Amino acid sequence: MTSNNPIFLQYRYFIIFMIICCLSACTKLPVKQPVEKEAPEPVKEKIEKDHPKVSILETLTTEAQKFFFQENYQDALLIYNQALSQASETQQPKVISAIEIVLAKTPTKTIQEFINIKNINIPRSLLLYWLGLNYASEKNTVKSREILEIFMSQYPDHPYYSNAAKLVDDIKKLIFNRHTIGCLLPLTGKYAIFGQRALTGIQLAIQELSKKYDKQFKLIIKDTQADPDIIIECVRQLYENNVAGIIGPLLMVNEAGQEAEKLQIPIIALTQKSDFPLRGDYLFSNFITPEMQVKALGDYLFLNLGIKKVAILYPNEKYGKRYMELFWDTVDEHDGEVVGVETYDGEKTDFAEPIQKLTGQFFPIPDFLKPEPIAPETENKIELNNDQIDMDSAQTDAEADTRIKKLEEKIKIDFEALFIPDSPSKLSMLLPQLAYYDARGMYLVGTNLWHNESLLKDVKGYNKQAVIADGFFDGSQNPATSEFTKKFEAVFNTKPKFLEAIFYDTTSILFLAAMDETIDSRQSLKDALKSQRIFTGATGNTFFDKDGTAHRDLFLMTIKKGKFVEISR
Numbered sequence: 377m378t379s380n381n382p383i384f385l386q387y388r389y390f391i392i393f394m395i396i397c398c399l400s401a402c403t404k405l406p407v408k409q410p411v412e413k414e415a416p417e418p419v420k421e422k423i424e425k426d427h428p429k430v431s432i433l434e435t436l437t438t439e440a441q442k443f444f445f446q447e448n449y450q451d452a453l454l455i456y457n458q459a460l461s462q463a464s465e466t467q468q469p470k471v472i473s474a475i476e477i478v479l480a481k482t483p484t485k486t487i488q489e490f491i492n493i494k495n496i497n498i499p500r501s502l503l504l505y506w507l508g509l510n511y512a513s514e515k516n517t518v519k520s521r522e523i524l525e526i527f528m529s530q531y532p533d534h535p536y537y538s539n540a541a542k543l544v545d546d547i548k549k550l551i552f553n554r555h556t557i558g559c560l561l562p563l564t565g566k567y568a569i570f571g572q573r574a575l576t577g578i579q580l581a582i583q584e585l586s587k588k589y590d591k592q593f594k595l596i597i598k599d600t601q602a603d604p605d606i607i608i609e610c611v612r613q614l615y616e617n618n619v620a621g622i623i624g625p626l627l628m629v630n631e632a633g634q635e636a637e638k639l640q641i642p643i644i645a646l647t648q649k650s651d652f653p654l655r656g657d658y659l660f661s662n663f664i665t666p667e668m669q670v671k672a673l674g675d676y677l678f679l680n681l682g683i684k685k686v687a688i689l690y691p692n693e694k695y696g697k698r699y700m701e702l703f704w705d706t707v708d709e710h711d712g713e714v715v716g717v718e719t720y721d722g723e724k725t726d727f728a729e730p731i732q733k734l735t736g737q738f739f740p741i742p743d744f745l746k747p748e749p750i751a752p753e754t755e756n757k758i759e760l761n762n763d764q765i766d767m768d769s770a771q772t773d774a775e776a777d778t779r780i781k782k783l784e785e786k787i788k789i790d791f792e793a794l795f796i797p798d799s800p801s802k803l804s805m806l807l808p809q810l811a812y813y814d815a816r817g818m819y820l821v822g823t824n825l826w827h828n829e830s831l832l833k834d835v836k837g838y839n840k841q842a843v844i845a846d847g848f849f850d851g852s853q854n855p856a857t858s859e860f861t862k863k864f865e866a867v868f869n870t871k872p873k874f875l876e877a878i879f880y881d882t883t884s885i886l887f888l889a890a891m892d893e894t895i896d897s898r899q900s901l902k903d904a905l906k907s908q909r910i911f912t913g914a915t916g917n918t919f920f921d922k923d924g925t926a927h928r929d930l931f932l933m934t935i936k937k938g939k940f941v942e943i944s945r
Contacts, residue, residue, distance in 0.1 A: 433462045437474065449482040453490060453498065460497040472502070479506035484514060501531045505540060512543060518615065518639070521547045548640075548897040551618045554890040556594040557883070558614030560607060560624035560632060563599040570626055570875065571599075574646070576868055577879035578623065584863070585887055593887055600624075604631040611635040611643075620890040620901060623882050633659045642902045644882050653924030658902050660924040662882050664847035664874065666702050669823050672845045672930040674706035677793055677821065680945060686821075687716035687734055687791040689806070691798050696722075699797035699823060715791050722802060727809050735789050735815050793819040793843070800831040807838035819843050824874070832938055842935045843943070848874040848915050849931040852942050860914035874915075881913035 440455035456475045463471045475498055479487065487507045490496060508524035511517075524540045524547075531537065559578060561571035575597070582593045596617050598610035607628045612635065614622055621642035625632050629645040629652055636643035637656030644660040645652055650667060653659045677683045686707055690696035700717070707714050718730040794815070796806065803826070810816070820839065824846040831839060850861045850871050860880060864872040872880075888911065889895065889904050908919045918928045932943040 431462075433459055433467065433471075436462060437471070440474070440478075444478055444481075447481075449478055450486050450489075452478045453482065453486075457497045472499075476502065476506070479503070480510075482506070482510070484510045484516075484519075501527065501534050501536075504530070505534070505536050508540065509543070512547065517547050517551055545897070548899060551615075552620055552897050552901070553594075553618045554620050554895065555591060555887075556596065556617070556619050557886055557890070558617065558619035558622040559595055559597045560600050560610055560614075560622060561597065562602045562625070562627060563597070565601050567602050567627060573873075573875050574624075574626065574879040576864075577872070577876035578883045580860075580864055580867060580876075581880045581883035581887075583867075585884065589891070591891075595883075600628065600632075602627045604628045607632050608635045611639065611641075615639045615641055620898065621886050623879070623886060629661075630655070641898050642886075642905060644886060646878060646882065650925065657924075658898070660905060660920055660926070662885070662918065662920075662926040663878060664824060664930065666699055666823075668847075668928070668930055669845045670699065670702040670706045672932060673795070673821055673843060674703070674710055674712075676843065676932055676943070676945065677819070678707075678710035678712055681793075681819070683712065683792045683819070685713045685715045685791045686793045686795060687718075687789075687818075688714060688795045689718050689720065689730060689734055690796065691722040691802065692719045693722055696797050699795075703795050703797070722798070725805055727806055728813070731806075731809055731813050731815060734794075735813060789815055789818065791818060793821050795821040797823050797825075799825045800828045800834060803831060803839075804834035807835045811838055817841075827933065827940065832935065832940070836938065839935045842933075844933045844940075845930045846874065846933065847928075847930055848872075848877040849933060849940070849942055851940060852931055854916065856912050857914050857916070872914075877914040881911070881915050881918060884913055885911045885918065 436455050436459035440452045440459060443449070443452035443455060453475065456471060456478065460468065460471050460475070479502070484507055487503055487510065490498065491500060491503045491507065504523060504527040508520050508527055511520035511523060521544050524544050527534070528537055528540050528544070534540075559575075561574055562568055563571045563575070578595065582595055585591075585593055596614060596619055598614060600607040600610055607625060608631055611622065611632055619641070621644070622632075622636060623644055624646060626646050629647045629649060633643060633645060633652060633655055637658050640658055642658050642660065644662050646663050647661050648663050648665050649661065650665055652661045677686070688700050688703060690700040696719070700719075704714055704717075716734045718734045720727050720730040794810075796803065798806070803822075807820070819841045821843045822845075824844070826842065826844045827846040827849075831842075849857070850873075852858060852861075857877075860877065861872060864870075864876065864880075885905075889909070890901055892904060895901050895904055905920050906922050906924065908921065910917050910919045916928045916931070918926050920926055932945065933940045934943055935941065
């Protein structure tokens with residue numbers, strides 16, 4: 377049994393208490409005096425004068441003070457705990473005051489042990505308050521704030537509440553360094569390529585901010601290795617480094633977000649998960665999402681082009697199903713009409729059946745279009761839809777032509793745009809087959825996956841009237857986007873893509889918000905980010921709503937002369 381065990385402390389307290397009780401009893405025994413019958417009263421007065429009565433409370437207090445002066449704070453508290461049980465209502469404030477003097481010197485480990493003792497007389501609120509204060513003295517601001525916030529939540533009417541609240545506020549300001557942010561990136565492992573690309577955008581942002589504001593901005597980078605346990609520890613380390621906020625991660629966002637919310641530090645994760653910012657007050661997301669894409673596409677098709685009818689051709693997999701549902705919802709919001717929906721197996725290369733179903737061509741081939749069978753000379757009629765045709769008649773050819781024309785009218789497509797949420801590798805097979813089955817003339821609508829050079833090369837001639845949404849376009853005429861692209865190329869000798877641009881913007885957003893002189897804590901930084909302030913950057917104008925979700929207008933592109941071209945709106 378160790379000395380830190382609460383049961384041992386109780387046992388130790390009992391032994392000390394019994395010893396003190398014995399000492400107290402001894403002090404009450406009168407010293408034996410000679411018998412003098414003539415003057416009994418004066419003798420009694422002399423005894424009381426030489427040996428006045430000492431109460432148990434006084435004895436306990438004296439012993440507790442001895443332990444205190446010996447810096448044995450644990451035993452001093454044990455004795456004071458018993459003294460408090462012996463004190464009257466009028467005596468308790470004095471004992472409490474003495475206890476607080478001891479608590480102010482007691483190590484946090486010892487106070488925590490006392491909190492765990494059952495049926496202790498020292499008020500738990502007092503132990504919590506001094507535990508929080510002493511953690512602050514030990515420069516453990518994380519635990520100090522944690523304990524004091526527990527104290528405030530459990531004892532809102534305590535006289536020390538305002539003191540605790542002020543200290544918590546001071547701690548928040550102390551640990552807030554507006555010119556330092558943390559970054560969570562996978563810089564080693566199989567996802568390191570994405571981490572390295574993101575880092576280039578961050579570095580350029582810091583370089584540009586330092587020049588513009590003549591200040592030294594600091595970035596503390598932590599390699600997450602895409603490991604959930606490591607990422608949690610990285611968040612804790614960044615908190616202890618007093619960063620204003622955190623950029624990232626790209627992966628394991630829920631684990632990082634949970635720890636950041638616990639520590640109340642703003643974190644902007646680069647994630648498509650729309651529910652991430654809803655998991656906590658300090659959580660933000662800034663990325664291109666499926667919702668953003670279908671909204672941008674829908675607004676352009678229905679508001680700008682005035683389209684009424686669309687069709688959807690999607691792969692039978694998670695990505696395709698998700699976008700199909702979102703796009704359909706967008707069509708409904710614009711009072712449009714989905715006139716056809718077909719799915720296909722992404723593992724196959726022949727898409728004739730879904731295309732024919734979508735265009736109305738998938739029906740049994742009429743008999744008169746089939747090869748003519750060898751018939752007896754006497755047989756001169758065939759049936760077509762229960763109609764008799766005289767093959768010897770001079771009108772046979774004309775009637776057949778009429779029927780073919782009716783079939784052509786039947787397969788005429790009635791949608792103005794076709795949405796295909798799939799990759800260029802599938803489009804290289806799909807688009808030529810659409811043309812083969814005469815599905816032409818409509819707008820071809822796609823997600824950011826279409827924004828790929830292979831779409832220009834592999835399906836050349838079949839990609840006309842394309843409408844593509846993406847979060848970044850290096851050929852944009854937007855001034856902020858164009859300036860970023862030029863500076864990035866000058867520094868890194870390559871063109872930036874969305875990943876570099878979104879990290880560039882996120883870094884700028886966090887630093888610019890923290891630089892505001894009215895921002896003096898992580899809480900006020902969090903509130904400022906949610907104030908819907910508009911930040912202009914390489915990916916356009918961005919703002920966060922009250923839930924922490926980023927909003928922006930995406931870039932729209934089409935293809936002309938073998939190049940991606942921005943669509944003006």
